[in-house]
Amino acid sequence: MNVIETEQLTKRFGTFTAVDHISFSVGEGEIFGFLGANGAGKTTAMRMLCGLSTPTSGSGKVAGFDIYKETELIKRHIGYMSQKFSLYGDLKVWENIRLYGGIYGLPEKRLKEKTDELLRVLDLEHERNTLVDALPLGWKQKLSFSVAVIHEPRIVFLDEPTGGVDPVTRRQFWELIYQAAQRGITVFVTTHYMDEAEYCNRVSIMVDGKIEALDSPAALKKTFKADNMNDVFRALARNAKRGE
Amino acid sequence: MSSGPWLEMQKEESKRMKQFISFIRKEFYHIFRDKRTMMILLAMPIILIILFGYAITTEIKRAPIAILDQSRDEVTQKMIDHLSASEYFELYTMVNSEAEGQALFRQGKVRLLIIFPAQYASSPDASVQLLADATDPNEATQLAAYATAILSQVKVETINSPLSTATAITPVVSLLYNPLMKGAYNFVPGVMGLILILICAMMTSVGIVKEKEIGTMEVLLVSPMKPVYIILAKATPYLLLSLVNIATILSLSYFLLGVPIAGSLTLLVSVSILYALVSLCLGLLISTVADTQQAAMLVSAVVLMLPVMLLSGMMFPIENMPKILQVLSNIVPARWYISAVKDIMIKGLGARAILPEISILAGMAVFLVALSVKRFKIRL
Amino acid sequence: MLKYLLEKEFKQIKRDSFLPRIIFLLPILQLVILPFAANFEMRNINLSIVDNDHSVLSQQLREKVLSSGYFNLVDVSAKYDEALTSIESNKADIILEIPFRFEERLGREGGAEVLIAANSVNGTKGGMGSSYLSSILMDFNQEKGLSPAAGQMGGIRVTNLFNPHLNYKIYMVPGIMAFLLTIIGGFLSALNIVSEKEKGTIEQINVTPVPKALFLLSKLIPFWVIGLFLLTIGALVAWLVYGLIPVGHLGIIYLFAAVYLMAFTGFGLAISSISSSQQQAMFTAFFFFIIFLLLSGLFTPISSMPEWAQALTRFNPVRYLVEVMRMVYLKGSSLADMSGHFAIICLFAVFFNVLAVLSYRKNS
Numbered sequence: 001m002n003v004i005e006t007e008q009l010t011k012r013f014g015t016f017t018a019v020d021h022i023s024f025s026v027g028e029g030e031i032f033g034f035l036g037a038n039g040a041g042k043t044t045a046m047r048m049l050c051g052l053s054t055p056t057s058g059s060g061k062v063a064g065f066d067i068y069k070e071t072e073l074i075k076r077h078i079g080y081m082s083q084k085f086s087l088y089g090d091l092k093v094w095e096n097i098r099l100y101g102g103i104y105g106l107p108e109k110r111l112k113e114k115t116d117e118l119l120r121v122l123d124l125e126h127e128r129n130t131l132v133d134a135l136p137l138g139w140k141q142k143l144s145f146s147v148a149v150i151h152e153p154r155i156v157f158l159d160e161p162t163g164g165v166d167p168v169t170r171r172q173f174w175e176l177i178y179q180a181a182q183r184g185i186t187v188f189v190t191t192h193y194m195d196e197a198e199y200c201n202r203v204s205i206m207v208d209g210k211i212e213a214l215d216s217p218a219a220l221k222k223t224f225k226a227d228n229m230n231d232v233f234r235a236l237a238r239n240a241k242r243g244e
Numbered sequence: 245m246s247s248g249p250w251l252e253m254q255k256e257e258s259k260r261m262k263q264f265i266s267f268i269r270k271e272f273y274h275i276f277r278d279k280r281t282m283m284i285l286l287a288m289p290i291i292l293i294i295l296f297g298y299a300i301t302t303e304i305k306r307a308p309i310a311i312l313d314q315s316r317d318e319v320t321q322k323m324i325d326h327l328s329a330s331e332y333f334e335l336y337t338m339v340n341s342e343a344e345g346q347a348l349f350r351q352g353k354v355r356l357l358i359i360f361p362a363q364y365a366s367s368p369d370a371s372v373q374l375l376a377d378a379t380d381p382n383e384a385t386q387l388a389a390y391a392t393a394i395l396s397q398v399k400v401e402t403i404n405s406p407l408s409t410a411t412a413i414t415p416v417v418s419l420l421y422n423p424l425m426k427g428a429y430n431f432v433p434g435v436m437g438l439i440l441i442l443i444c445a446m447m448t449s450v451g452i453v454k455e456k457e458i459g460t461m462e463v464l465l466v467s468p469m470k471p472v473y474i475i476l477a478k479a480t481p482y483l484l485l486s487l488v489n490i491a492t493i494l495s496l497s498y499f500l501l502g503v504p505i506a507g508s509l510t511l512l513v514s515v516s517i518l519y520a521l522v523s524l525c526l527g528l529l530i531s532t533v534a535d536t537q538q539a540a541m542l543v544s545a546v547v548l549m550l551p552v553m554l555l556s557g558m559m560f561p562i563e564n565m566p567k568i569l570q571v572l573s574n575i576v577p578a579r580w581y582i583s584a585v586k587d588i589m590i591k592g593l594g595a596r597a598i599l600p601e602i603s604i605l606a607g608m609a610v611f612l613v614a615l616s617v618k619r620f621k622i623r624l
Numbered sequence: 625m626l627k628y629l630l631e632k633e634f635k636q637i638k639r640d641s642f643l644p645r646i647i648f649l650l651p652i653l654q655l656v657i658l659p660f661a662a663n664f665e666m667r668n669i670n671l672s673i674v675d676n677d678h679s680v681l682s683q684q685l686r687e688k689v690l691s692s693g694y695f696n697l698v699d700v701s702a703k704y705d706e707a708l709t710s711i712e713s714n715k716a717d718i719i720l721e722i723p724f725r726f727e728e729r730l731g732r733e734g735g736a737e738v739l740i741a742a743n744s745v746n747g748t749k750g751g752m753g754s755s756y757l758s759s760i761l762m763d764f765n766q767e768k769g770l771s772p773a774a775g776q777m778g779g780i781r782v783t784n785l786f787n788p789h790l791n792y793k794i795y796m797v798p799g800i801m802a803f804l805l806t807i808i809g810g811f812l813s814a815l816n817i818v819s820e821k822e823k824g825t826i827e828q829i830n831v832t833p834v835p836k837a838l839f840l841l842s843k844l845i846p847f848w849v850i851g852l853f854l855l856t857i858g859a860l861v862a863w864l865v866y867g868l869i870p871v872g873h874l875g876i877i878y879l880f881a882a883v884y885l886m887a888f889t890g891f892g893l894a895i896s897s898i899s900s901s902q903q904q905a906m907f908t909a910f911f912f913f914i915i916f917l918l919l920s921g922l923f924t925p926i927s928s929m930p931e932w933a934q935a936l937t938r939f940n941p942v943r944y945l946v947e948v949m950r951m952v953y954l955k956g957s958s959l960a961d962m963s964g965h966f967a968i969i970c971l972f973a974v975f976f977n978v979l980a981v982l983s984y985r986k987n988s
Contacts, residue, residue, distance in 0.1 A: 103833075350957040542642065570661055
């Protein structure tokens with residue numbers, strides 16, 4: 001069963017086409033890597049799927065709901081972690097967890113259990129009463145992720161979740177992703193670390209707003225006769241016009 | 245070749261200049277991209293001049309009154325006619341009892357209730373009662389005075405007593421500088437003082453703190469550009485914007501309100517630039533104190549805007565204030581600026597007459613530059 | 625859901641290093657300083673006298689003028705030109721010149737003129753100053769038996785209701801309380817949502833199923849509570865500093881304030897929603913506020929305004945609350961007296977909040 005389906009999805013800003021007629025689908029329980037250079041249109045596409053941005057044309061369904069008309073229903077079934085850290089820096093760690101748990105309608109008792117459980121899993125028990133602004137980036141990212149899946153959504157969207165963190169923390173972060181996937185949460189993740197692409201079940205590679213390739217990492221390497229995903233990416237991105 | 249290093253320096257210099265100019269361009273771009281804020285900043289002086297020029301006045305015009313006429317004779321009728329015909333009053337309604345009039349007061353419908361006693365015309369001792377809503381004391385005093393004048397005049401006319409021509413001292417009143425008593429002479433300099441503070445101090449401080457908040461300031465500070473130039477580049481667009489506004493205000497007040505510019509325009513512009521400089525420094529100083537835009541804004545509003553409106557003599561006469569506020573008003577730059585502008589524009593005085601104002605403003609500028617440069621290095 | 629959002633807002637306000645201090649200081653500062661500064665009571669007008677006569681009568685006239693309490697003698701000049709210099713240097717506001725042979729002429733020719741020259745750069749002051757001087761002269765005439773007393777012109781008794789001592793501060797204080805609610809309700813809320821936009825935290829909220837109206841409500845309630853708290857501080861300051869207690873019912877003030885705060889917070893939130901930066905929100909709010917303030921009748925009577933400006937004041941919510949505060953505080957008006965005001969403020973509350981909900985978008 002597919003939890004995400006898009007058909008010719010497009011987003012224009014004035015004369016600039018950020019996302020250009022993309023069609024793809026993501027199956028339940030999959031870890032789906034959404035790859036591309038900076039400015040390729042990954043974030044824009046993801047924001048449309050999350051109901052944060054209205055598409056210009058094309059169609060799409062997330063968790064079975066229409067991305068034009070049923071955005072508020074979609075939001076009940078997804079989690080989202082934006083590229084820019086967006087938890088409240090002036091709230092404490094437990095207060096952020098409580099806020100989002102409360103918003104997603106967890107009952108008071110469950111909320112307490114969940115907070116303790118999360119802090120234990122993240123090894124953040126001693127930072128419970130720390131203001132989030134004071135946490136190092138890696139911990140902030142892990143906390144963001146845990147908050148994004150606090151309500152056990154069907155799909156979680158992660159936008160560059162490991163940007164700027166050290167390799168050890170990235171490793172730990174991917175463990176969290178795997179645990180979520182094992183619980184049946186579909187993971188939709190953008191990244192530009194090609195080694196991370198290897199962890200995904202399937203990846204799509206976006207160049208200049210279009211999806212240029214979509215398959216499992218192994219199949220892609222075979223098609224492009226490359227040793228690793230980095231080379232696959234280089235082969236595809238060579239002709240890109242946009243960039244930093 | 246001795247010219248080698250010199251050429252090098254020249255090149256270096258021109259490179260710096262180019263950097264500086266491209267930096268100013270970036271600042272302009274930032275400010276002008278925000279169309280709505282631009283519109284507001286350009287429209288604000290126009291709206292202030294129109295409101296102050298036409299809407300904000302304490303002149304009494306057509307104040308609503310109620311009349312209780314228990315006499316209903318020719319004299320009272322004539323008095324009522326005169327009152328309604330006067331430009332000061334508008335007859336809101338006739339009432340049948342004093343209680344009815346009191347109710348109108350409580351509903352805020354009328355300002356004055358005039359009660360004529362029964363058999364007014366036939367009893368010379370009977371007096372007319374004026375009940376004034378004195379919540380606004382000035383208005384009440386003036387309304388009572390105007391009504392008294394009108395009533396007395398009618399009474400004299402009807403009684404037809406020969407006007408007494410006894411000997412008396414008569415005052416000959418002449419109003420200096422401003423024969424029409426237009427408030428414009430007073431508020432135009434005030435509006436200039438307010439707008440300059442608004443743009444130079446408030447926008448600058450908020451602009452710099454924003455860069456601090458987002459973290460782009462650090463990037464700028466590690467660039468090869470000296471901090472002084474960074475600040476100069478940030479200030480230039482605001483300075484230009486405020487000059488545009490000064491031009492708007494002056495031309496509006498000259499062409500629309502007919503306020504003459506008696507003194508030298510060059511002197512006026514120079515003093516304005518000096519004041520703008522003081523405001524910029526204030527903005528800079530605030531940006532070194534405040535950590536968030538909200539804080540910068542609130543500090544500017546409380547420390548700069550309110551004093552300009554209240555203590556500069558723009559809206560309220562400084563002489564009426566308690567001593568402590570009068571003393572306090574001395575440290576408000578706008579007070580000196582407004583006083584200098586009034587002297588130049590309206591009295592046509594020259595640089596010598598406003599020397600105290602100029603030196604105080606210059607002193608403030610030097611002090612603030614020194615202080616903010618020192619703080620800027622430490623804090624940013 | 626609302627409970628958690630409210631917890632968040634209150635914690636954030638509490639942790640803000642700046643806001644709680646401002647919330648506490650602002651009413652005290654404004655109510656203590658503003659009424660003294662915004663005082664149109666005309667006193668201490670600086671007077672320069674040129675006495676060319678030096679007679680007994682001119683001496684008496686001088687004393688009469690100075691004993692009125694309105695004037696402050698800055699100098700006695702020998703020549704008019706000298707007095708003019710004092711005006712130009714802003715030392716004096718008004719000149720009274722008593723001519724040569726003033727007393728003699730008055731006796732022989734049956735009348736004499738004195739010259740009053742007022743610096744009218746400050747229009748109100750010039751006007752009021754010269755009319756005070758004129759009326760003092762009239763009194764002087766009467767005292768000296770030079771003209772018939774005004775009392776013979778027909779009895780007119782003036783009674784000043786509601787503010788018998790004609791105290792200007794008592795007039796200003798309730799109006800300033802209205803202004804205070806406007807600033808807190810409108811300004812702080814205008815900066816609130818847009819600051820979440822700048823920080824990026826709003827993204828995380830927008831991707832949750834929180835309904836727009838609920839999120840806005842969680843923003844509105846804290847400002848509403850703060851506003852009512854401020855009103856209480858304001859009422860206390862008015863009582864302690866000015867001895868002012870409402871003639872009418874305090875409950876009516878709270879009722880009006882409650883609805884009014886809702887209206888203005890809605891207004892601020894709407895501005896916040898349509899702004900992309902705090903700077904923009906701030907100037908947009910400032911733009912409206914200065915117009916609202918100048919057209920509110922707080923400083924100058926609305927009836928003095930031209931027709932078009934009076935029409936504009938009908939669309940100004942501040943106007944209604946300033947009127948209500950003054951009416952309840954000084955006149956003791958009842959709710960029934962002000963039912964029209966109440967209906968209008970309710971309309972504003974509905975209008976601004978609908979506007980806020982419509983202008984806040986969870987997606988772009």
